[in-house]
Amino acid sequence: MLLLAGYTGLAPEAPAAAPNDETKETTTSKTFTPATAIKGIDVSRWQKHVDWALVSEAEVAFAFVKATQGDFRQDPFFSRNWEETKRHGIKRGAYHFYKPEAPVQCQIELFTNSVVLEAGDLPPVLDVEVSDPKVSPTQLRAGIKTWLEAVTAHYGVRPIIYTSQNYYRRYLQGHFNDYHFWIARYSTVQPEVHPTDSWMFWQHTDRGKITGINTAVDVNYFVGDIETLGQLCIPDMVAQETQTSPLNRLKHMYPLP
Template sequence: MTLPLLLSACRRFALAGMLLYSGVAAAATGGTEGGGGNNTKAASSSNDTKTNATSDAVSVVRGVDVSRWQKEVDWAQVSEAQVSFAFIKATEGDYRLDPFFARNWEETRRHGIKRGAYHFYKPETPVEEQVKLFTSTVTLESGDLPPVLDLEVTDRSVSPEQLRKDVRAWLEAVTAYYGVRPIIYTGQNYYRRYLKGYFPEYHFWIARYSDVAPDTHHTDSWMFWQFTDRGSIAGINSAVDINFFAGDFAQLSQLCVPEFVAYSRYDKESPLSQLKHLQPLP
């Protein structure tokens, strides 16, 4: 999606948000800013905001993100609650696999929910090992959302400059592997302190638990807004994050992995090799 198109979508989204907040403000957490602390990530009020992907009117496209903290999710019920997309925790650092990832990954696709996988980043852990763990765990298919790098924590031994260098290394390695650029997830405060203006070529997913939309540098763009971490959705028996997409359902689909980039780690050719066959260099 080009930046002008994104900005246009954001303006429409802001207008829709103004109209909706009278109905959902009660679910907000009173001005807290941040990103899924304790790596819990959770969602919001369920029936107050309804996704209408086929409507010609301005609509809000909402989703959830889940991890082991939500345990076994009934994705059939989640789908019926008009949830359009779900981000699913896959890995953390260089050693931890989310025990519910495989189930969530298959069930979301089976029930027609657009799915994306995220990696919880540990600054003190070698970035190469974190890339290896994620790419060996997650297989993308056409229609999936791009990978997500979840940035929430810091480490005293890692300077902000080194953090950004390592983050870029993860992003570039994962781009090379899958053939699509990842999305950066972070909280509003973390973004301001460490990321603002440093990654203009990547889209952001920002947690800001407020009735005010995420605030970004003029060179950056946010695609997803995590509105609350204390939501309630049918089919999920614990608090879950709720997220809004800055556009309509058609634009969400455009963001997803196209068919010719869909890639399994068992394929012989990388997605970039496939792309070269389709679009040969001059």
């Protein structure tokens, strides 16, 4: 995912207060080490044509694939990546790149009309990493909440929120207790979250080297074992209830420039 370092477009705002006015971040206790962690990647058009057969042999257990951005763009490599990850036995998830200035309902419709989740797929992800000077922190969070609730209703599972450590600290900590976070922190120090929040994925580098991908790629750790990762995936009953006609998705297939 593209992190715009140093740019947020909004002035920093104090985090929401937790019970007893506790606002201190704490490092959530995780029982894993990089050497034993479940490894995954996330890809978009920047990785172009990925050789998923080779990726599947590189101890990559899961992959998040960029599906949509804003209110009218589908990643041109989404369909191929979505099908190939499944074909090669890699647990897959789809993410939407959120644009605060774009109409939220249009962003919801773009994603839900583009992504059909099946049994075994990971929950949808909302990628929140940019802001707009015309959108206040309160409005930003309201739009995020609207997207999350609508997508939860559509798929029957709560999405995961992706963001950077700094963005999380400024705008999100303590405000989305019902959702798991996926934190980008390019450091040897694991993510830190508010006591009321939890994280499950750590994007620890954007310069990973994976066989089958000719460019640098984001590499992630999952907190938990392979069985826990499977339990996070979409169950059969939910998947059957969220099928969408492919014809309904075609109208949104506008490629990125």
